[in-house]
Amino acid sequence: MGEIFSAEKPAESLEFTGERLTSSASGQIEIEHFHRYFLARAQCRGKDVLDIASGEGYGSAFLAQVARSVVGVEIAPAIATHAARAYRRRNLRFVVGDARAIPLPAAAVDVVVSFETIEHLFEQEAFVAEVKRVLRPGGLFIVSTPERDVFSPYNSPANPFHCRELTREEFRRVLGAAFASVQLMDQRPMLGSAMLLDGAAADERMTALTFERRGDSHFEACDGLPRNLYVIAFASDAAVAVPATSLYIETSHIDLRDRQCARQAQQAAERLTEQQARNHAEAISAVETEAAAAKAQTARLAAELSGERAQAHRLEQDLAELRATLEAVYASTSWRMLRPAHRLGRRFPWLARFTRRSIKLVWWTLTLQLGTRLSQFRAARRGGRTELSPQEPPDPLLQAPPDLPIPVPAATLGNGCSPPATTANPASVLGTDLVMTTHNAVIGIVTYDNSASQLKRLLSSAEISLRQADLATDGRIFVTDNGTPSDAITAGNVAVRRLPSLGNLGFGASHNRLMQAAFDAGADVYIAANPDGMFHPDAVSALLREIAATDGDALVEALQFPEEHPKVYDPATLDTPWASGACLGITRKIFEAIGGFDESFFLYCEDVDLSWRARAAGFSVKVCPLALFLHPVTNRPPTVESVRRFRESGIVLARKWGDPNFERFLAEELRKSGASPPHSRPLAVPEKWLPVADFSHLFHFAPTRW
Amino acid sequence: MPDRDARLDVIVRFHDIAQLPALDRCIFSLVGQEYRPLHIHLAVQRFTANMIEQTRERLQPLLEIDGEIGLTLLNWPHAEPSDGRSALANLGFEAAQGRYLAFLDYDDTSYPEAHRLLIGRLRAGPAAVAFGGICWKIMDRDSGFPYAVAKQCPFKGSRLRDLFVGNFCPIHSFVIDRTRIPRQFMFFDPLLTRAEDYDFLLRICSQYESDFSLVGTIIGDYCIKTDGTNTINTEWRPSPDGSAAWVEAEAFLEQRRRMTPVSTSVQRLLGLPPRSNLTIRDLLDAPECA
Numbered sequence: 001m002g003e004i005f006s007a008e009k010p011a012e013s014l015e016f017t018g019e020r021l022t023s024s025a026s027g028q029i030e031i032e033h034f035h036r037y038f039l040a041r042a043q044c045r046g047k048d049v050l051d052i053a054s055g056e057g058y059g060s061a062f063l064a065q066v067a068r069s070v071v072g073v074e075i076a077p078a079i080a081t082h083a084a085r086a087y088r089r090r091n092l093r094f095v096v097g098d099a100r101a102i103p104l105p106a107a108a109v110d111v112v113v114s115f116e117t118i119e120h121l122f123e124q125e126a127f128v129a130e131v132k133r134v135l136r137p138g139g140l141f142i143v144s145t146p147e148r149d150v151f152s153p154y155n156s157p158a159n160p161f162h163c164r165e166l167t168r169e170e171f172r173r174v175l176g177a178a179f180a181s182v183q184l185m186d187q188r189p190m191l192g193s194a195m196l197l198d199g200a201a202a203d204e205r206m207t208a209l210t211f212e213r214r215g216d217s218h219f220e221a222c223d224g225l226p227r228n229l230y231v232i233a234f235a236s237d238a239a240v241a242v243p244a245t246s247l248y249i250e251t252s253h254i255d256l257r258d259r260q261c262a263r264q265a266q267q268a269a270e271r272l273t274e275q276q277a278r279n280h281a282e283a284i285s286a287v288e289t290e291a292a293a294a295k296a297q298t299a300r301l302a303a304e305l306s307g308e309r310a311q312a313h314r315l316e317q318d319l320a321e322l323r324a325t326l327e328a329v330y331a332s333t334s335w336r337m338l339r340p341a342h343r344l345g346r347r348f349p350w351l352a353r354f355t356r357r358s359i360k361l362v363w364w365t366l367t368l369q370l371g372t373r374l375s376q377f378r379a380a381r382r383g384g385r386t387e388l389s390p391q392e393p394p395d396p397l398l399q400a401p402p403d404l405p406i407p408v409p410a411a412t413l414g415n416g417c418s419p420p421a422t423t424a425n426p427a428s429v430l431g432t433d434l435v436m437t438t439h440n441a442v443i444g445i446v447t448y449d450n451s452a453s454q455l456k457r458l459l460s461s462a463e464i465s466l467r468q469a470d471l472a473t474d475g476r477i478f479v480t481d482n483g484t485p486s487d488a489i490t491a492g493n494v495a496v497r498r499l500p501s502l503g504n505l506g507f508g509a510s511h512n513r514l515m516q517a518a519f520d521a522g523a524d525v526y527i528a529a530n531p532d533g534m535f536h537p538d539a540v541s542a543l544l545r546e547i548a549a550t551d552g553d554a555l556v557e558a559l560q561f562p563e564e565h566p567k568v569y570d571p572a573t574l575d576t577p578w579a580s581g582a583c584l585g586i587t588r589k590i591f592e593a594i595g596g597f598d599e600s601f602f603l604y605c606e607d608v609d610l611s612w613r614a615r616a617a618g619f620s621v622k623v624c625p626l627a628l629f630l631h632p633v634t635n636r637p638p639t640v641e642s643v644r645r646f647r648e649s650g651i652v653l654a655r656k657w658g659d660p661n662f663e664r665f666l667a668e669e670l671r672k673s674g675a676s677p678p679h680s681r682p683l684a685v686p687e688k689w690l691p692v693a694d695f696s697h698l699f700h701f702a703p704t705r706w
Numbered sequence: 707m708p709d710r711d712a713r714l715d716v717i718v719r720f721h722d723i724a725q726l727p728a729l730d731r732c733i734f735s736l737v738g739q740e741y742r743p744l745h746i747h748l749a750v751q752r753f754t755a756n757m758i759e760q761t762r763e764r765l766q767p768l769l770e771i772d773g774e775i776g777l778t779l780l781n782w783p784h785a786e787p788s789d790g791r792s793a794l795a796n797l798g799f800e801a802a803q804g805r806y807l808a809f810l811d812y813d814d815t816s817y818p819e820a821h822r823l824l825i826g827r828l829r830a831g832p833a834a835v836a837f838g839g840i841c842w843k844i845m846d847r848d849s850g851f852p853y854a855v856a857k858q859c860p861f862k863g864s865r866l867r868d869l870f871v872g873n874f875c876p877i878h879s880f881v882i883d884r885t886r887i888p889r890q891f892m893f894f895d896p897l898l899t900r901a902e903d904y905d906f907l908l909r910i911c912s913q914y915e916s917d918f919s920l921v922g923t924i925i926g927d928y929c930i931k932t933d934g935t936n937t938i939n940t941e942w943r944p945s946p947d948g949s950a951a952w953v954e955a956e957a958f959l960e961q962r963r964r965m966t967p968v969s970t971s972v973q974r975l976l977g978l979p980p981r982s983n984l985t986i987r988d989l990l991d992a993p994e995c996a
Contacts, residue, residue, distance in 0.1 A: 075897070100965060122895065122909065123965050161793075164890045426850035461771045468767060536734055537767035562735045562815040562927065564854055571849040625851040628731070630738040632818040635923060706857040 005041075007034070008061050010086030014079065028189050033115065035187065035248035036232060037062045040113045040142045042243075043234075044070075050134060052099050052114035057083025063113065064092040071104065073097040100126050107136045115144045116230075118174075119162045128178045138238035141179065144187070144230050145171055151229055168231050179235035183242055186228030194247050429574055430626060431545030439544045441469070441525040441585075442476055444514035446507060449483035450531045456489060461535040463495050469541035478514040482507070507581070508597025508606035515596050519588050524552070526591070529629070530582045536561070536628035543585045546574070546624045554620035555590060555611055558583035558629035566704040569623040576623045577694060577702035581607030583629035590619055600656070600682040605649035608701050609656065616689040644670065646699060648678040656682045657693040713743045713804025714821055714881070719794040720812040721751040726764050728813045728929075731852075733768050735815040735926075737775055741822040746777040747801045749794035753781050792894035792902045799892045807884050807892075809877040809903065813929045816878055820925035824881040833917035834886035835910060838925035840879045846932045855932070864921050866976065867995060869911060870963065870986050873904035875921075876928050880907075887914055900955035908962050912986055913969045963987040 037059040044067040051060040054072025056079065064070040064087075072094040074080040084094040097103040099114070100123055112131045121127050131141050146152070148165035159165075166174065168184065175182045212227075214220045234240045427433040443462050447455060463473045473495040479486065481501040490496040499517055502510075515526045525547055527540065539558050546556050557579035569576035581597075584607065594613045597606040611621045638646075647666045654663035667677040694701050716736055720729050729748075736746055750761065758779060769777055780797040782790045795809070806825055810816055820838060827836035844856045863874030884892070891910055894902040910916075930936055963986040970980035978984075978995060989995050 098961075101961070120896075126965050161896050163893050163895065430850070457772055464767050464770055534738055534771065537771075561731070562738070562817055566857070571846070571853045625849075625853065628734060630734065630818065632738075632740070634817040635819050635823070635925070705854065 005062075005065055007058065008087060010056075010058075010082075012082075012086070014056050014082060031248060032187065032189055032230065033059065034062075035246070036115050036144055036230075037113075038248065039185075039232070039243075039246050040111075040115075041066055043140060043142060044111050044113070047110035048108070049111045049113060050102070050104065050109040052102070052112060052131070053117035053120070054083060054094060055079060057087045057094060059113070059115065060092060060094070061087040061089070064089045067091065067111075071095060071109070073099070073102060073104075075099070100130060102130045102134050104134045106133050108134045110136055110139050112139070112141045112143075114142070116146070118143060118145050118171075119165045122163045124164060124166075124174050125177065128174055132178045138236060140238075140240070141175070141235040142232065143175070143235065144232040147171075147186075147228060147231050150227055171231055171233065175233055175235045180237045181235065181240050183234045183240045185232045185234070185242065185246070186225045187230040187232055188225055188228045194249070426572075429546070429549060429572070430542070430624070431547075431549030432626075434545055434548055436470075436541075436545060436548065439469070439471070439525055439548070440523050441466070441471060441527060441540065441544055442478055442514075442518035442521070442523040443527045443529055443540070444478045444511055444518060445480075445529050445531050446510040446514065447479065447481045447483060447486045447531045448504075450486065452489045454532055455486055457534055458529065458531060459490065459493060459496065461537070462529065462540075464537050465535040465540040466495075468537045469544055471540070478518055480510055480514055482510050506599065506602035507604075508601050508610075509599040511581070512596035512599065515586065515591060519591060524588045526586045526588075528581055528584045528586065530631060532632060533582060534630040535583070536630070539583070539627040539629055542626035543624050546622060546627070547585050547587060550620055550622070552587040552589045553618075554587075554622045555579045555614050556585040556622045556624050556627075558585075558627035559623060559625050560631045560633065561628040562630070563634045566706050567700055567702040568705055571625075574622040574625070576621055578608045578611035579621050579623070581610070582631050583627070585624075586610075590614055593617055593619070598656070598682060600652050600680045601649050603645045603649065605646075605653045609653055612657065612689070612692045613685070615692050616685070640673070644673065644675050647675075650699065651677050652680050652682060654695060655680075655684070657685055657695075658687070658690050659693065659695040662695040711805055713745060714741055714806040714808060714825065715745050715747060715798070715802035715804045716808045716810055716821075717747045717749060717795060717798030717802070718810050718812055719749050719751075719791055719798075720761075721790070721794070723753070723757045723760060725812060726761065728852075729761070730764055730768065731815060732810055732812050733765055733777075735817075736810060737768050737771055738818045739816065739821050740818050741825060742774055743804070744775055744821070745804060746775065747780060747798040748777055749780045749782065749797045751782050751790045751794055752785075787896065787899070789899040792896045792898055795894040795902065796896070799894075802884065805883060805885055807882045808880065810926075811877055813931070814876075814878050814927060815929070816926040817924070820878075821881060823920055823923065823925060827917045827920060828881060828883045831917060832886075832915055833883070834914035835880050835882045835907075836917040836920065837875050837880045838920040839923055840876045840926050840928050841924050842930045843927040844930050844932060848932075852929075857927075859924070865918050866911060866916055866972075867990070869907060869916075870990055873901065873907070875904075875907060877903040878926050878928075882910070895958075898955060898958060900951050901959060905959060905962055908959065908986060909966060912966050912972060915972065915975055960987075963990070 040059075041062050044063050047067050049063050049067040049070045051063060051070060051072045054060045054074045057072055057074075060070050060072035060083070069091045070089075070093075072080070072083055072092070074083065074094060074096060075098055077096045080094045080096045087094075095103055099117060099121060112135055114131070118124050118127060128141075131143075135141060145166050146159075146162075148167050148170075152159070152162075152165055172182055172184060210222050210225060212220045212222075220226070234242050443466070445458065445462075459477060462477050466473045466476055475495070475497040477493075477495045478497050478499060479490055480499040482504045485501065487498065490498065499513055502513075505513070511528050515528075518526045525544060527543060529535070535558075543556055543558060547554060550556075557576070560580065560582060565580055567576060567578070586596075594610075594617050596610070598609050598613075601609060615621055647670050650666045651663050651670075654660070654666065663677075670677055697703060718729070718732060718736075733746065733748075736744065748761070748765075750758070753761070758781065762779065765777065769775055778801060780794075780801055782793050782797060784790075784793075787793060798809075799807075806821075806828065808821060808824075824836040824838055827833065839859070840861060842858045842860055843854050844858065845852045846855050847853070861874040861876070861879075863869060863872070868874060887910055891913070893906075895905050898905055966986050967983050968976075968986055968989050970982075973980045973984060973989075976989070976995060978989070978992070984992075
């Protein structure tokens with residue numbers, strides 16, 4: 001043909017991302033695309049052409065060199081705008097549009113070109129139908145696609161931009177449904193050499209005798225092009241004439257690549273030398289800086305040493321003076337006279353205190369300070385601090401309540417109380433700003449017929465969570481059984497310390513045994529955990545931090561996950577009306593003050609009772625939102641047994657906390673279901689505690705968030 | 707692998723390293739799943755080596771809880787598309803090997819029984835996809851931790867026709883049986899950055915049987931953040947860009963409804979006399995299908 005034509009280079013190139021070819025890309029991918037467009041270009045002379053998914057526009061520009069008119073259709077507006085700016089010809093325009101709804105009237109063009117587009121579309125049949133619509137009768141559709149079996153063999157990473165890749169036969173079928181004639185050509189990128197018959201003999205021979213290297217010393221000979229990566233189709237209702245062979249020769253790029261490699265190697269060597277020089281300079285600079293710092297440090301230490309010596313000298317002088325004074329006191333007449341009184345004070349400290357206070361009273365009376373001092377004392381007593389009558393730890397089950405105001409959470413938390421006046425700092429409430437000292441925490445688990453997988457998962461999560469809190473795990477998980485023995489499941493687990501089962505004592509009673517054993521063993525925090533749950537790795541650490549932030553004065557529950565308990569808690573103070581026993585941190589301080597769970601409760605509501613007692617005794621009850629405890633409570637329909645247990649425990653709670661209405665209501669419910677109210681009647685709590693209890697929200701025992 | 711017949715692959719998409727605490731909760735909810743065997747494909751967008759290391763380090767203790775859970779980290783390194791949510795899903799689709807497939811976005815959670823229940827439905831019948839119910843959990847993060855303010859169930863719908871009308875099935879509300887859907891259907895359209903999962907559901911549910919019997923059973927939470935950072939439009943500060951993208955996506959979806967034929971088997975399940983080339987839009991407009 002002898003035609004020389006050029007590729008136009010736009011002033012600005014789009015970045016190549018792998019989705020579409022741009023003029024910034026070169027090498028093999030450019031060769032493949034150029035070859036297809038060159039072949040199409042030969043079919044477009046003097047024709048009206050549509051280039052579907054024209055991308056950056058370089059292909060449409062090739063076609064426009066020979067066609068009467070070319071329209072490039074591109075779905076991305078920014079890309080179409082770029083193409084229109086980059087390739088300007090009178091017979092070329094670009095429009096934004098979708099291949100599945102081409103923005104052209106019917107029978108508008110002679111040729112439609114669409115390379116590497118069909119595999120990006122899911123509705124390929126609709127796309128082909130659209131192409132057919134815009135083609136004039138007998139028009140030509142030149143379309144290519146990767147051959148799926150070669151391009152995407154099984155287990156190879158997928159091209160994420162491709163929606164539906166086709167095999168050769170699927171491709172033929174899709175096109176054949178719309179066009180009477182479909183001629184396929186195979187395309188394969190290669191590095192090799194080409195031999196072609198001269199024109200006189202070409203029409204009588206086989207299409208191509210191909211040789212391919214198939215290993216170090218083997219070659220394959222075959223007729224045609226094996227393992228083609230792409231298939232190009234020429235589809236039309238008229239007879240299709242295509243060249244038997246088409247080659248694309250890229251010698252200039254091979255030469256260029258060699259030169260590029262040499263240049264890149266040289267540049268790399270230069271960069272390495274420069275980097276080494278920079279590294280040396282940096283190393284020398286670092287050593288110099290270090291030497292200067294050491295010199296400054298030496299001077300500072302010398303100055304400090306000199307100061308310390310002077311201070312030591314001064315202290316020695318002070319000591320000598322004090323010794324001389326003391327000797328003078330011992331030698332004085334008044335000291336010798338008062339010596340028996342000093343001895344008496346050491347033997348009877350209360351007498352010494354009494355004497356000191358009497359002297360103070362006399363002194364304050366003589367110096368007219370008595371009124372002021374008494375006011376200060378009363379104020380200190382109201383604040384709960386007094387030197388004269390320290391509060392004994394109360395046993396709320398047996399003794400009268402302490403004479404303290406009962407702290408309650410904010411108004412939103414129920415009980416009709418006022419919200420706190422100040423907003424807490426989240427870090428200080430959560431304890432995330434604390435430098436943690438080691439806690440001696442123990443996890444307690446009471447099993448009840450749990451599966452091996454459930455229990456193993458809990459133990460594994462507990463160990464990891466303890467480790468994340470920097471705690472040694474050996475013997476730190478206390479386990480006892482209320483149901484089927486779990487010895488076989490925990491056998492060999494050195495983190496587990498077992499307490500022999502005493503049968504099904506109930507939830508609270510068994511935890512009390514574990515808790516007592518834990519505190520006897522020196523623990524300062526006991527974490528009760530339900531056997532069907534799972535600790536988040538950070539749960540123990542977060543619980544211990546929040547407990548430390550309260551100085552051990554709070555019962556702290558982990559946040560039930562993924563479905564939280566709906567009861568309210570204050571996001572600023574983290575106070576909550578009661579804490580669930582599903583995963584609950586109880587400190588030694590609270591245990592010694594109020595005891596463990598009330599064993600009048602067999603199952604359920606013992607945690608509500610513990611929380612209310614803790615609040616009545618002046619402690620806080622908090623949620624730890626950073627401590628997640630996975631607890632499967634969703635889609636677990638209640639059983640007849642669990643409903644009965646809930647009602648029984650609710651009655652015990654109502655009797656203890658003085659709500660006859662709630663008791664009557666539940667007793668009636670029990671009777672309706674054929675059961676009788678329980679006999680258990682725990683000692684009623686003192687009347688002063690009753691404001692803590694909340695029966696107005698039934699078994700939520702608190703207002704809820706949803 | 708012997709467990710492939712039963713394995714559940716869960717694809718988790720993650721694009722912002724600053725959201726590691728949310729991802730941590732998401733993965734914790736997967737570790738807490740009752741269903742086994744389970745494998746997680748965590749697809750991340752343009753992560754550096756350092757970010758990948760941070761992610762691995764954060765998740766490692768969670769994965770140690772149950773040695774049977776596997777996690778594969780897949781990185782999308784390309785500059786385009788800038789919003790790679792469909793590309794990330796497609797990475798996961800390609801990596802999945804088990805019979806069952808589900809999704810969970812990094813800021814959402816599934817209840818422990820979620821996958822067990824849905825796979826139970828798939829095993830009990832011929833459906834290719836089974837749906838459960840999802841609630842919104844409104845989360846406030848001003849306190850320094852996610853604080854659940856309220857819980858709502860705004861997703862209205864109970865059957866296939868409702869799904870054709872609008873999406874009431876968030877991405878973690880369903881499990882797919884991959885043996886019942888041809889491979890070429892298993893992708894999210896790369897052109898979409900909104901409702902890409904709904905587009906996927908339109909394509910597969912118009913061809914294959916779906917099971918909606920557990921739609922009334924809540925199996926997970928869709929986390930709505932009061933700082934307005936959700937993709938979906940909520941009352942919490944929807945961005946103008948986001949709204950425009952939604953309008954564009956809705957136009958795309960309507961085109962999908964108009965161009966996608968409903969298979970005759972699905973038409974029969976809907977009680978319609980089978981017709982060829984009945985599109986989703988035709989079906990919605992047909993009086994007998996109201």
